[in-house]
Amino acid sequence: MSIELGDVENIAHLARLDLTGKEKEEAASSMSNILNLIDQMQSVNTDDVAPLAHAFDTAQRLREDKVTETDQRDELQKIAPEAEDGLFLVPKVIE
Amino acid sequence: MIELGLAALSRALADGEFSSVELTQAYLQQIAQENSDLNAYVTVCEELALSQARAADEARSQGNAGPLTGIPIAHKDLFCTQGIRTACGSKMLDNFIAPYNATVVENFIKAGSVTLGKTNMDEFAMGSSNETSFYGPVKNPWDRSLVPGGSSGGSAAAVAARLCAGATATDTGGSIRQPASFTGITGLKPTYGRVSRWGMVAFASSLDQAGTMTQSAEDAAMMLNVMAGLDLKDSTSSDTAAEDYTKDLDKPLAGLKIGIPTQHFSEGLNADVEKCIREAIAEFEKLGATVKEVSLDNSHLSVSAYYVIAPAEASANLSRYDGVRYGYRCKDPVNLEDMYKRTRSEGFGTEVKRRIMVGTYALSAGYYDAYYIKAQKIRRLIKNDFQKAFEEVDVIMGPTSPHTAFAIGSKNDDPVTMYLEDIYTIAVNLAGLPGMSIPAGLVNGLPVGLQIVGKDFAEAQLLNVAHKFQQATDWHEKSPVK
Numbered sequence: 018m019s020i021e022l023g024d025v026e027n028i029a030h031l032a033r034l035d036l037t038g039k040e041k042e043e044a045a046s047s048m049s050n051i052l053n054l055i056d057q058m059q060s061v062n063t064d065d066v067a068p069l070a071h072a073f074d075t076a077q078r079l080r081e082d083k084v085t086e087t088d089q090r091d092e093l094q095k096i097a098p099e100a101e102d103g104l105f106l107v108p109k110v111i112e
Numbered sequence: 113m114i115e116l117g118l119a120a121l122s123r124a125l126a127d128g129e130f131s132s133v134e135l136t137q138a139y140l141q142q143i144a145q146e147n148s149d150l151n152a153y154v155t156v157c158e159e160l161a162l163s164q165a166r167a168a169d170e171a172r173s174q175g176n177a178g179p180l181t182g183i184p185i186a187h188k189d190l191f192c193t194q195g196i197r198t199a200c201g202s203k204m205l206d207n208f209i210a211p212y213n214a215t216v217v218e219n220f221i222k223a224g225s226v227t228l229g230k231t232n233m234d235e236f237a238m239g240s241s242n243e244t245s246f247y248g249p250v251k252n253p254w255d256r257s258l259v260p261g262g263s264s265g266g267s268a269a270a271v272a273a274r275l276c277a278g279a280t281a282t283d284t285g286g287s288i289r290q291p292a293s294f295t296g297i298t299g300l301k302p303t304y305g306r307v308s309r310w311g312m313v314a315f316a317s318s319l320d321q322a323g324t325m326t327q328s329a330e331d332a333a334m335m336l337n338v339m340a341g342l343d344l345k346d347s348t349s350s351d352t353a354a355e356d357y358t359k360d361l362d363k364p365l366a367g368l369k370i371g372i373p374t375q376h377f378s379e380g381l382n383a384d385v386e387k388c389i390r391e392a393i394a395e396f397e398k399l400g401a402t403v404k405e406v407s408l409d410n411s412h413l414s415v416s417a418y419y420v421i422a423p424a425e426a427s428a429n430l431s432r433y434d435g436v437r438y439g440y441r442c443k444d445p446v447n448l449e450d451m452y453k454r455t456r457s458e459g460f461g462t463e464v465k466r467r468i469m470v471g472t473y474a475l476s477a478g479y480y481d482a483y484y485i486k487a488q489k490i491r492r493l494i495k496n497d498f499q500k501a502f503e504e505v506d507v508i509m510g511p512t513s514p515h516t517a518f519a520i521g522s523k524n525d526d527p528v529t530m531y532l533e534d535i536y537t538i539a540v541n542l543a544g545l546p547g548m549s550i551p552a553g554l555v556n557g558l559p560v561g562l563q564i565v566g567k568d569f570a571e572a573q574l575l576n577v578a579h580k581f582q583q584a585t586d587w588h589e590k591s592p593v594k
Contacts, residue, residue, distance in 0.1 A: 025469070032427060032472040033434075034465055035453035043462075044469055050528050051470055057416045058486050061493070068488030069495060071318050071348075072304045072544025073568075078347055092211045098441035105436050108445050 132182025214311025231266030261291030286537030293561025388553030427471030
């Protein structure tokens with residue numbers, strides 16, 4: 018399987034990455050090599066095998082639906098790039 | 113005193129041979145002398161360490177000391193530490209100071225341990241050589257032109273160079289065991305879910321597991337006693353009861369059944385490394401164990417399946433780095449999309465971007481079944497192989513790595529070459545099993561690691577097996593420190 022520059026651009030956009038021309042070329046080549054490694058999986062027939070998402074196939078633990086966390090908003094926003102009046106600031110989204 | 117292992121230090125502190133303050137000062141002095149070259153620590157917490165050491169000595173004088181009280185340790189720089197930067201080897205988190213402690217960190221604080229600092233690592237734990245760190249490569253204390261392995265290279269080098277009594281680390285595909293092997297120390301990756309992941313910067317959530325880097329198995333058992341247990345803050349934390357991991361250390365090994373996977377002694381394994389491993393296994397036979405061959409039929413597919421599953425999970429986990437709530441944000445974004453894209457492109461290094469790209473591709477429409485579901489099916493086959501083998505044997509042994517430590521810069525041309533570094537360790541993470549690497553010999557003056565893999569939650573048995581070997585041999589006492 019080989020990855021073309023167009024594929025790289027599409028994937029980079031999905032991943033919200035902005036790659037330079039040189040980075041795109043490098044990505045196309047290294048991703049092609051990685052996909053060749055990955056494609057070794059296709060050598061085994063797995064039609065009757067159930068996927069294993071998690072090593073122990075366990076169910077999510079449930080807890081009672083009650084408030085356990087305290088309000089730490091100010092503490093958590095101290096490390097934000099930009100916050101004001103309890104809000105995270107980002108570039109304008111709606112004109 | 114710093115040449116002693118954690119267990120010996122614990123006894124010396126209890127006997128009043130020296131104080132925690134004296135011990136902490138000795139480590140800080142050694143760090144000041146060695147770290148600028150080794151680059152094992154990215155942050156040294158001198159003031160905090162000394163105040164914790166004073167508190168530990170005070171607690172001891174009042175009769176309130178436990179086994180880890182006053183023991184100076186280091187944390188891999190992906191465990192969140194309140195008030196101390198947690199950078200995870202990345203420019204993205206270069207300014208990140210967590211407002212809370214990881215459960216693992218909190219457990220060591222409760223045990224009275226001293227935090228010397230945070231150790232260097234591959235960026236977001238993605239690497240096998242510690243060369244992808246934003247803070248530069250760590251050097252191997254045995255030969256400073258070589259890598260210490262990765263991703264927990266800083267923790268491994270810190271223990272090997274006697275810059276701490278023990279260190280925490282994490283292992284997603286071999287990140288504890290391979291650096292332990294390259295630096296001649298004892299590395300333990302517990303069963304998935306044995307140690308809480310809460311407060312650990314996530315890489316691949318179904319594979320990540322925290323563990324220990326120490327001089328010996330006894331040291332590891334003492335650290336695991338502090339780390340293991342159910343944590344309701346981590347939904348995948350296991351409710352299987354934690355044990356006293358030191359209790360079985362001295363059990364005789366008579367009757368132990370060791371499985372040797374044919375696939376781990378095939379093409380690609382360095383002949384001198386193989387000789388060390390076979391001699392180590394012969395030593396176990398002398399201790400009363402029996403050895404038989406087992407087959408892990410699908411182990412050759414473990415790297416392939418891993419490089420779908422781990423990047424897929426990483427691409428989802430790392431989507432949180434968007435420049436909004438914490439971490440790096442690009443300068444003067446013109447709009448939201450520009451902010452996301454430039455923040456992520458400027459904040460992440462090459463290998464991290466590469467894995468996000470691979471993961472995004474594997475999860476994208478049209479490829480999900482062919483890659484992601486296929487990899488999960490292979491994951492089941494790999495787990496089945498281990499389950500079948502464990503019907504016949506108690507533990508599985510083989511080399512941790514096909515060779516000894518390699519030169520800095522020698523494997524950076526093709527990422528696949530680096531990915532194949534973890535060929536013997538990755539399957540263990542896919543199956544969720546506990547694994548160790550212990551020193552088993554030297555080849556041309558460089559350490560060789562023996563990997564020991566156990567059944568689910570059989571950490572006490574693994575540590576027993578490793579400890580008995582270390583009672584009979586002295587490979588774990590070999591040190592690069594003159």
